[in-house]
Amino acid sequence: MFGSMKKGASAYASVGIETGVMSASPHKLIVMLFEGAETTLRMAVQLMAAGDVPGKGRAISKGIDIIQNGLRASLDKNAGGEIAANLDALYAYMIDRLLQANLHNDPERITEVLRLLGELHDAWKAIAPVAANEPAVATGNDALAPRNTSFVSA
Numbered sequence: 001m002f003g004s005m006k007k008g009a010s011a012y013a014s015v016g017i018e019t020g021v022m023s024a025s026p027h028k029l030i031v032m033l034f035e036g037a038e039t040t041l042r043m044a045v046q047l048m049a050a051g052d053v054p055g056k057g058r059a060i061s062k063g064i065d066i067i068q069n070g071l072r073a074s075l076d077k078n079a080g081g082e083i084a085a086n087l088d089a090l091y092a093y094m095i096d097r098l099l100q101a102n103l104h105n106d107p108e109r110i111t112e113v114l115r116l117l118g119e120l121h122d123a124w125k126a127i128a129p130v131a132a133n134e135p136a137v138a139t140g141n142d143a144l145a146p147r148n149t150s151f152v153s154a
Contacts, residue, residue, distance in 0.1 A: 027129055033070040034121035037063050041098075041114050045107045053105075060102045060110070067091050067098075067117075090116065 044059035072091040075084045094113045101109035 025129070030071070030074065030124055031121070033066055034117060034124060037066040037071070038114060038117050038121065040066065041110050041117070045110050048105060048107050048110070057102060060098050064095050064098050067094055
C-alpha cells in the first residue's frame with residue numbers, strides 16, 4: 001500500500017546526498033568522493049566474506065566508478081603537474097587492484113586500496129581551506145595568536 005520502508009529510506013538518503021553535493025565546496029566534494037569510495041569498498045569486503053558474489057561485484061564496480069569518474073576525472077593534469085600525474089597513476093593502480101580483487105575474490109587487494117584511499121583522504125582533509133568568516137584556531141602558547149572565545153553576556 002505505501003511501498004517498502006527500504007525504498008523510502010533510500011529516497012530520503014538520496015535527497016540528503018544530493019542536497020549535500022549541491023551545497024558543497026569543491027574541496028568538500030572530493031572529501032565526499034573519498035568517503036563514498038571507502039564506504040562502498042568496505043561493503044564489498046563484507047559482501048565478499050558473506051559469499052554474495054553479485055553484491056560484491058556491484059560494490060567493487062561502484063568503487064571503481066567513484067575512483068575513475070570522480071577522483072581521477074577531477075584531476076587537472078595541466079595545472080597539477082607532477083602531483084596530478086602521480087595521483088592519476090595511483091588511481092589507475094587502485095582500479096587495477098580492484099579489478100583483480102573482483103576477479104580473484106581477494107579481500108586483501110581491496111584492503112590495500114582502502115589503505116591508500118585512507119591516506120589520501122586524510123591528506124586531503126588536512127589541507128581543507130578555512131572559511132573566510134571562521135576565526136583562526138590558536139595552537140601552542142602564542143600569546144598574540146587569535147583565539148576562539150565565547151562570552152556569555154548577562
